Amino acid sequence: MSTVLSVKKRETGHRSTLTQLRKGGAIPAVIYGYKLDSTPISISAKEFVKSIQRNGQNSVFSLELEGQKVNAVVSEIQQCSLKDEVNHVDFLAINMAEELEADVPIKLMGQSVGVSEGGILMQPNLELKVKVKPAELPESIDVDISTLKIGESLTVKDIRDHIPVEVIDEDDYILVTIIAPASVEEETIDGVEEQE
Template sequence: MSTVLSVKKREAGHRSTLTQLRKGGAIPAVIYGYSLDSTPISISEKEFRKSIQKNGQNGVFSMELDGKKVNVVVSEIQQCSMKDEVNHIDFLAINMSEVIESEVPIKLVGESVGISVGGILMQPNLDVKIKVKPADIPEAIEVDITELKIGETITVADIRDKIEFDIISENDHTLVTIMAPAVVDEETADIAQE
C-alpha cells in the first residue's frame, strides 16, 4: 500500500466538463465512505493504471485529499469496452481495522483431466464475494482443477473449507464446469455442408 494516489477535487460537472477532463488525461471519480462525505474528484489516468498494475484492482490505495491521507479501495470502474478507456471510478474510503466485503477473482490452477480428454472448460462466475480486513484482500483465490473430469463442477461449497476467507457467495455459486464436447452427428454435418 505504499502507492499514494494524488487526486484533485472537482466540481460535480456537466458532460462537457467531464469530457474535457478525460481529454486532458484525467478520469472523473468520486470518493465516499468511512468518515467522508461523497466528494467528486479527478485522478490521472496514467497514474491510476500504473497503480492498478502494481497493486491490482483489489488492492488498498492511499489517497491524499485536502492534505489528509485516506485509505480507499476501488468500488466500481466504468469502462468503455470499445476504446479500452476508463470513464469513471468509485472509490470507497475504508477503516483498515474493519472487515469489508470484496469481490475477488477466481484463478484456475492445474490441468484438468477432463480437458485432456476433450472436455470444454466453462467458468460461469469469475469471482466470489468475501469478508476480509482491507490489508488481507487477496489478489485472487486459486482453485485447483487438476482432478476435474468431464461433467464435474466446482462450486463455492467445494472450496469454502479450503480457504482462509469468509465467503459470502452462496454454496451453489458455480466456479468451473468441464462440459462434454459437442458431438456432431455425421449425417447432419453432411447435410450442412451440401
C-alpha cells in the same frame, strides 16, 4: 500495502468540464464512505492505470486529498468501450480495522484431466464474494482444477476450507464444470433408430 495516489477536488457540473479534464490526462472520480461525504475528485489517468497494472484492482489506495489521507478501494470503474479508456472511478472510503465485502476474481490453476480427455470447461461464475479486512484482500483466488474429470463440478463447498478468507457465497455456488462433448456417432444412431 496501499498505493498512494494524489487526488484533487473538482467542480461538478458541465460535461465540457469533464471532457477538458480527460483531455488534460485526468480521470473524473468520486469518493464516498467511511467518515466522508460524497466528494467529486480527479486523479491522474497515467498514475491510476499504472497502479492498477502493478497492484491490481482490489488493492487499497491511500488517497491524498487536501492534506488528508483517506484509505479507499475501487468500488466501480466505468470504461469507454470504443477507446478502452477509464471514464470515471468510484472510490469507497474504508475503515482499515473493519472487514468489508468484495468480489474477487477466480483464477483457474492447472490443466483439467477432463479437458485433456476432450471435455469442455464451463466457468459459470467468474468471481467469489468474500469478507475480509482491507489489508488482506486478495487480488484473486486460485482454484486447482487439475483433478476434475468429465461430468464433475467444483463448488464453493469444495474449496471453502482451502482458502484463507471467508467466502460469503453459498456452498452450492458452482465455480467450474467439465461437460462431455456431444458425440456425433450418438446423434447418428439416435436418428437411425427414430426412422425404424
